Amino acid sequence: MQLIAKLGILADAAKYDASCASSGAPKRSSRGREGLGATDGVGICHSYTPDGRCVSLLKVLLTNFCLYDCQYCVNRRSSNVPRARFTPEEVVRLTLDFYRRNCISGLFLSSGIIRSADYTMEQLIRVAQLLREEHQFRGYIHLKTIPDADPLLIEEAGRLADRLSVNIELPTEAGLKRLAPEKQVSTIRQAMGTIHRGQQAVAGELKAPRFTPAGQSTQMIVGADATDDSTILLNAESLYQGYGLRRVYYSAFSPIPDSPSSVPLAAPPLLREHRLYQADFLMRGYGYTAGELLTTSSNLALDIDPKLAWALANREVFPLDVNRAEPALLARIPGIGLRSVQRLVALRRERRIRYDDLIQLRCVLDKARPFIVTSDYRPPLADMRSSLLHARLREPQRPCRWGCGGDRAGLRRPLRHLA
Numbered sequence: 001m002q003l004i005a006k007l008g009i010l011a012d013a014a015k016y017d018a019s020c021a022s023s024g025a026p027k028r029s030s031r032g033r034e035g036l037g038a039t040d041g042v043g044i045c046h047s048y049t050p051d052g053r054c055v056s057l058l059k060v061l062l063t064n065f066c067l068y069d070c071q072y073c074v075n076r077r078s079s080n081v082p083r084a085r086f087t088p089e090e091v092v093r094l095t096l097d098f099y100r101r102n103c104i105s106g107l108f109l110s111s112g113i114i115r116s117a118d119y120t121m122e123q124l125i126r127v128a129q130l131l132r133e134e135h136q137f138r139g140y141i142h143l144k145t146i147p148d149a150d151p152l153l154i155e156e157a158g159r160l161a162d163r164l165s166v167n168i169e170l171p172t173e174a175g176l177k178r179l180a181p182e183k184q185v186s187t188i189r190q191a192m193g194t195i196h197r198g199q200q201a202v203a204g205e206l207k208a209p210r211f212t213p214a215g216q217s218t219q220m221i222v223g224a225d226a227t228d229d230s231t232i233l234l235n236a237e238s239l240y241q242g243y244g245l246r247r248v249y250y251s252a253f254s255p256i257p258d259s260p261s262s263v264p265l266a267a268p269p270l271l272r273e274h275r276l277y278q279a280d281f282l283m284r285g286y287g288y289t290a291g292e293l294l295t296t297s298s299n300l301a302l303d304i305d306p307k308l309a310w311a312l313a314n315r316e317v318f319p320l321d322v323n324r325a326e327p328a329l330l331a332r333i334p335g336i337g338l339r340s341v342q343r344l345v346a347l348r349r350e351r352r353i354r355y356d357d358l359i360q361l362r363c364v365l366d367k368a369r370p371f372i373v374t375s376d377y378r379p380p381l382a383d384m385r386s387s388l389l390h391a392r393l394r395e396p397q398r399p400c401r402w403g404c405g406g407d408r409a410g411l412r413r414p415l416r417h418l419a
């Protein structure tokens, strides 16, 4: 099979994996030195997958042959799709070729499981080895880790790649047993533990060899089973705490051709995935816990964002005087972000904060107004019942800008609007 035909199959097969953002890589460049590539280059092209994700262009599978039969996966053993396989040398050639043309910022490489977990992992490592050691490639490499592989192989991958990811796949063990019976939560978590220990071993050691400097990530599929948002976020929280994950990616289940009856025929609302990302951001950046974000319901509201939902469920905390409140509390005011909090704290050391200052700082006052007090403003809506406030602040159902209507509201371009 021609290389270009393989690329068509294996790049398409990789598009369902969302755990590939290249944030967090250390600055590294070959400028003025031997070798090739950089992790922070400008003018590097990115592309959008058909379902809207922004990814580095070369996001491929080594092969879409797979011994496993995960029900939600287009590459499963029983799936009737064209199959292809790259040799490690072919992936290296493509990566260098695209890199030299400034089309990609690096490589995201995953694979179906062929022959055995160890053999597959060895093949992935071979690609990274050739790039790093033979071609002095200094660009970004993200390797998908095969959970059942020998820990020594995972450690080897960690020394070569910027980021490793082990997909947790489904939010619950029961879900994994039902939809991916060949996978086990215990081995997935063991692989995450191996990576985490490798990171801890080099942390703070300036001269230690590098080990996944951009950290590890995982992906959780949302909407392939009936798991609620509360369970999903609690699971994500435990992964952040237990394994120091850099990111958990939430991937709304995409119906696949000839899907088995065990998975839904329709995708969940993309807005649900969006709300999970917002909640995840609040946990990582603002110090919310999963339990706090879901006190009144087991699913996140779709019509308001999670920060606003928390404020409406905790009205006794508000209104907050922006001239006095602790920074951590200021950050809990809907419409006021972390950067605005820093600026407000700096400003109030000089003078009292007025309503106009919040406008200058570009706070989202439509959301913040009922929850703040300034030197010249008290909210007239402070006593309004939360349900009325909720109705007033809910996000309007915008018609889809691609013309499909419904809840997609232009978040991403739906598949059916692509030629």
Ligand code: SF4
Pocket (backbone or CB within 6 Å): 066, 067, 068, 069, 070, 073, 074, 075, 076, 077, 111, 112, 113, 180
């Ligand atoms: S092991 Fe990976 S590639 Fe194979 S069927 Fe499962 S999810 Fe798909």
